[in-house]
Amino acid sequence: MIFDAIPATWQPVLSSLRNQPSLVKLGEFLDAEIAAGKTIYPSRDHWFAALEHVAPANVKVVILGQDPYHGAGQAHGLSFSVPQGVRKPPSLANIWKEITRDLDITPPQDGSLTGWADQGVLLLNTVLTVEADCAASHAKRGWEVLTDAIIAQLSAQQEGIVFMLWGSHAQKKGALIDRSKHLVLESVHPSPLSAYRGFIGNGHFSAANRYLQEHHRQPVDWANA
DSSP states (O other): OHHHHSOTTTTTTTGGGTTOHHHHHHHHHHHHHHHTTOOEESOGGGTTHHHHHSOGGGOOEEEEESSOOOSTTTOSSSTTOOOTTSOOOHHHHHHHHHHHHHHOOOOOSOOOOHHHHTTTEEEEESSOOEETTBTTTTTTSSHHHHHHHHHHHHHHHOOSOEEEEESHHHHGGGGGSOTTTSEEEEEOOSSTTTGGGTTTTOOHHHHHHHHHHHTTOOOOOTTOO
16 A cells, blocks of 8 residues: 555654545555556655655755656656756756756755755655656546645644645645645746746845754755755
8 A cells, every 4th residue: 555655754744544545545556557567667665755754743945846867867756956977957057057046056066855854854745656657647546635635734733833835736835724724835846948037136045044044954955956
């Protein structure tokens, strides 16, 4: 079952989903796709990588993506991130352009963001799997039930989290967040189609650290990706 694969630190937060029919059907769908010989990204052992890197109580920032990269070797379970040695996709390159502009940080050659995840940045996609070379192929199969619950439960049970919502898809999730308890930062998506219409220049990374410091939390060392 999908629920049983969720990291133990998150299962109490998401306990209401244990027997959720949508997750049962999702597990059946994924098993059938794999049995049919389809290539699914990321690999099964990375489906919950974002949750494995940070426990609920330690989440400082949520950066919300849509679904995993669908090219070979790119997806490893963290939104916008790619494994070490893999070329940065355009959206990630634009994220680093904004960090460089905002914080005067020299971007690393590497595209992995595991260093952020280990500091409490939840790099969450709203859909956690995808068929190879077929963007959004696993949308509306049940993942959204789980990831919406993650966002809603973090909002309800924690305080002082920064949610970065880039693009209309992510911004729709803003309805799940209590803005009296958390900071919600919104802008266009960092994709090449929109990055220069408001993403570059949004100042989200410095704003996040100011907010964390104001709430007596350790800021994120964005250079340590």
